[in-house]
Amino acid sequence: MNVTLRPINEHNFLDAFHLELAPGQEAFVSSPIRSLAQAYVYRNQCIPFGIYDGDIMVGYVMVIYDYDVPEYDVWHLMIDAQYQHRGFGRAAMEQVLAYIAAKPFGDSPRVAMTCHERNTAALRLYESLGFSPTGMRDGAEVELVRVLP
Amino acid sequence: MNVTLRPINEHNFLDAFHLELAPGQEAFVSSPIRSLAQAYVYRNQCIPFGIYDGDIMVGYVMVIYDYDVPEYDVWHLMIDAQYQHRGFGRAAMEQVLAYIAAKPFGDSPRVAMTCHERNTAALRLYESLGFSPTGMRDGAEVELVRVLP
Numbered sequence: 001m002n003v004t005l006r007p008i009n010e011h012n013f014l015d016a017f018h019l020e021l022a023p024g025q026e027a028f029v030s031s032p033i034r035s036l037a038q039a040y041v042y043r044n045q046c047i048p049f050g051i052y053d054g055d056i057m058v059g060y061v062m063v064i065y066d067y068d069v070p071e072y073d074v075w076h077l078m079i080d081a082q083y084q085h086r087g088f089g090r091a092a093m094e095q096v097l098a099y100i101a102a103k104p105f106g107d108s109p110r111v112a113m114t115c116h117e118r119n120t121a122a123l124r125l126y127e128s129l130g131f132s133p134t135g136m137r138d139g140a141e142v143e144l145v146r147v148l149p
Numbered sequence: 150m151n152v153t154l155r156p157i158n159e160h161n162f163l164d165a166f167h168l169e170l171a172p173g174q175e176a177f178v179s180s181p182i183r184s185l186a187q188a189y190v191y192r193n194q195c196i197p198f199g200i201y202d203g204d205i206m207v208g209y210v211m212v213i214y215d216y217d218v219p220e221y222d223v224w225h226l227m228i229d230a231q232y233q234h235r236g237f238g239r240a241a242m243e244q245v246l247a248y249i250a251a252k253p254f255g256d257s258p259r260v261a262m263t264c265h266e267r268n269t270a271a272l273r274l275y276e277s278l279g280f281s282p283t284g285m286r287d288g289a290e291v292e293l294v295r296v297l298p
Contacts, residue, residue: 013190017183034166037185041162043192 003091005049005061005099008036012050015057022081028116032060035076045105051079051092058083061092065105066112071145072100074113077122089122093129101148109148114141152240154198154210154248157185161199164206171230177265181209184225194254200228200241207232210241214254215261220294221249223262226271238271242278250297258297263290 008016016032030038032048039048042064051059059079066073074096079088100111113131115122117140131144157165165181179187181197188197191213200208208228215222223245228237249260262280264271266289280293 008190010190013186017186033183033186035186036189037162037166037182040185040189040192040197041157041159043189048189 001087001091002054003088003095004052005092005095006052008039008048008050008060012057016048016050016060019057019060019078019080020082021078022084025078025081025119028119028122029078030076032076032078035060035062038062038075046075047104049096051088051095053083053088058088059092061096063096063100063104065108067106069110069112070106070108071110071112072105072108074100074111077113089125090129093125097129097146097148110145111148112143112145114138114143116140117142150236150240151203152237152244153201154241154244155201155206157188157197157199157209161206165197165199165209168206168209168227168229169231170227171233174227174230174268177268177271178227179225181225181227184209184211187211187224195224196253198245200237200244202232202237207237208241210245212245212249212253214257216255218259218261219255219257220259220261221254221257223260226262238274239278242274246278246295246297259294260297261292261294263287263292265289266291 019032036048039046046062046064048062050057061077062075064073064075126144131146134143134145136143168181185197188195195211195213197211199206200210210226211224213222213224275293280295283292283294285292
């Protein structure tokens with residue numbers, strides 16, 4: 001496993017369009033297409049990535065900087081249905097945290113994400129990576145935060 | 150009817166997400182969400198618009214500049230299912246042509262679009278607006294071009 005993040009661009013966006021959520025996960029995570037539509041709107045403060053294993057796009061994640069808090073937010077992390085349960089989610093999050101640690105948009109050490117309260121596998125993953133629930137909620141989504149060293 | 154184009158931004162993108170193609174038109178036109186995902190990729194050479202009647206978003210269209218030809222391309226024009234058959238498509242195209250006439254990206258007078266060969270209502274509309282088939286096809290899509298004065 002050699003997981004890297006590569007920005008979505010005109011050469012790989014169709015691969016992102018073809019990523020599929022696993023059955024049941026549609027309730028938990030936006031599709032990459034919908035996420036990229038939001039990336040257009042927030043194009044000056046975000047970067048959407050394909051998650052690669054070697055040269056195969058196996059998933060998708062967006063990093064967006066919220067200038068108002070300020071904080072880094074991780075949005076719409078997903079691993080394609082056929083590539084799940086192999087550790088790609090964890091490996092991708094480690095890459096995301098390394099990317100954010102370089103503070104590409106601004107100086108905040110705060111990294112936040114939300115997770116559906118019933119997405120227990122993802123909640124366990126994020127907590128094992130140092131994220132803690134803040135107690136804030138948005139409907140069924142709970143907020144998790146990690147402060148970078 | 151007072152039809153205007155307004156750029157998609159953080160204030161109105163959810164309205165664009167909620168636009169719905171009429172039954173059967175999914176085969177002819179991309180959804181605004183999918184189009185906005187492409188707008189992210191081509192963000193330096195395109196502008197997606199909401200089509201408004203007064204303050205109501207009734208449709209969507211993207212203008213993109215192809216630097217290679219060069220030409221202006223009109224992508225993904227759609228009118229929400231509940232607002233069709235009222236002349237909004239024609240009024241929107243007139244606004245699009247006025248926008249392109251100001252040459253916002255580059256100097257080409259050529260305006261191109263494609264249309265599904267079975268989308269006869271749209272073909273008639275575009276031909277009535279001065280577009281002519283070029284004879285080029287991409288699968289079931291025929292290319293139409295108009296040269297601006």
